Amino acid sequence: MAKDKTIQLTIDGKECRVPEGTTLLEAARSLDINIPVICLHEATTSEGLCRQCVVEVEGWGRLAPSCITPVEEGQVVLTESERVIRTRRTILEMLNASVDLSQSDVLQAQMERYEVDPNRFPGAKKREREILDDNPFYIRDYSQCILCWRCVQACADDMQYTYALAIGGRGHDSHITTFFDVPVPESTCVFCGNCVGVCPTNALQGKTEYLLEKGLQHNEIRARRRQERQDKRRSS
């Protein structure tokens, strides 16, 4: 019986009836209401990290992350209230101050939608790191990493069960790392590519795509690869 139970609620003044267990985000989508998300991905576990999907639920003290909050009977929900907009804009402004978001279409669109001032936080500490180019398959540019955890989750229980990646550091200094920060080929990585597939920015990028974007031609890339293989054989 419980399986068939439905819940009625109001979102932005529109009534809807959805199955019990539906999240506020899914309920809103059923009404064609577009709530922005950053960390959410259908293939990885929702941990409620980015809080960009927060909404205002009448009578609740704090905003609710709609991606992980199940609907409740009679709820009255606002997805674009003043409080919600202030939070979304501030999160984007703070994120933009720490991370290079220039190559992320999704985030650029959200910044436009919430009229983000790209220089809102002058003098902010940036999470800069040199590009890590330590394997033939993908590069890691952690100055573009927004810590959505998707790569770590894909590498672990959500997809590949390889456990090559972890979150290091703490707070603002958190970063994606390997065991003692070893280069990827020395880690347990099997180069399945799932982490690259779920990365929402260009923090993880296929090596060929990266080199093409740098202006190299396919034949140049192939020549470079050959050279790398030869060098490796010689050194080993």
Next chain:
Amino acid sequence: MFNDPPVSSHLLEFLDQNGERGREMLLPALLYTQKIHDFIPPASASAIGAALNVPLADIFGVIEFYSMLASQPRAETSIRICTTPSCASQGSGELVLQTCQHLGVDIGEATRDGQYIVEEVECLGLCDHAPGVLVGDEMVGEATLEKIFNPEDHPRSQIYGDPLYLMARSGEIDPLSTAQFQEKGGFEGLKKVLRLPPKELIDMVTNSGLTGRGGAGFPTGLKWKSCAEVDRFPKYLVCNEDESEPGTFKDRALIEGDPFTIIEGMIIAAYAVGAGKGYLYIRGEYTHSHQVISQALEIAGQEGFLGKDILGSGFDFEIELRSGAGAYICGEETALFESIEGKRGFPRVKPPFPTTHGLFNQPTVINNVETLANVALICKIGPEEYKKLGSEDSAGPRLFSISGDINLPGIYEISQPITLKDLIYEKAGGVRHGKEIRAVLLGGAAGKFVAPDQLDVLLTTQGTREVGLSLGSGAVVVFDEDVDMKFVLHGLGHFFAHESCGKCYPCQLGTQRQAEILDRNLRGQALPGDIERLEDVIATMTDSSLCGLGQTAGSAIGSAIKICPEYFGIEEVSHG
């Protein structure tokens, strides 16, 4: 190149003995390794991973999370100097400089012989003995350069209150004597309630009106009831002794002065909810408390207060002692579970709540140290007598930790409602050198600043709520008229930026942005619009963070903007 000494035979022995328990032994194994090598060498980390079946990357992630674990050699002895408000206002900043100068090093840099490293750390619970320093495993109070290198006896807190209930035995008995403990009424409550059906016991605690003393103030009986009702075993009882709220040291004093009370409270709570196993999680910096409670647990086991068939009741219960490794966030209940489970101390999304899905995803009750001391008291004197203490809406005695610019710093047990002003002037001897109060920080870093004209607030749940304050952990830090508030605020900003776990964006980014603005403010370089920036950051953290840390990370700062706007470079800003 990696410094990678071979795996110690002691570690191999440890892993041999504990390997089959798996990942939950990760933090103990890492702390053990840290003790052997003063860091965690990769070879040891690999051996731990193999024995406990934990992925190597995860182990590194855990090492990086806890500030008392190191992935690279540091030094034999860490000199950890507290720089949070109580100590900062008593000159700890200066002490850091002196110590570094004396050793010829910078902060965080080891001496050339590898002997010492100087670190600035967050609250060590030595607020009434400020400045507080942890030298290796030794706590040093009223620290000076001289004392850092010649530590005296372990600093003890002065206890005030007439009469005393929770603290009646502290300092009066040998903390490790069950005989003396029992002469003064110890285990009386336990003996009474082990004869009751658990349901009656829970009703008793519910009727007493006891609320949690860790900061959130949740009704204890209600928490127990919702766990007891779950028909899923095993269940766990966890004692939260990760006391790290700046300005709070009452739990440390309770554990060190009267450890059997806490054990008694834990047994009672476990019996009420049907838990067969308890964990006592104590913060890594509390080395002396760890020793005391560890001995007390052993004695309690030998004398039949723990283990099988406790006091002939047929009830079995054991307690395992766990040490934290330097992370304020692990005081958050779900982060604490993650830590025991051998993970980074990330708070979990709630619901589900611990009473149904807690430690190892099993039904769990987690209570603070002082709460459990209250439980033992309720069972001894009965809920009716207990309710006569405190006030109608906040039952029972309550411990306040008072520090800062105060004549008589220490722990005050209050069992008759009192205003903040009377607590400071009548009980604690008033402000040092007869100065005026500039502000009082009530409830720790997660609390709020109280202005001099708000001191008439009654220190009860209702009384504080009426004026938008909260008792929190009962921390009271007094700042006199000479305080450099900009410096205090900058310290608070750094505290939260350092202690944010980094999981959710508002806190991960907001604590950093907040600290940056407060740094500028301290340097006299506030930018036009900084107040608005700060207000946006605080509103965002408060309204949308995942856990209590982020939700309160802007609380004290926000209250300071209201009560002393002159410290925020408002003038400069208004021209902008």
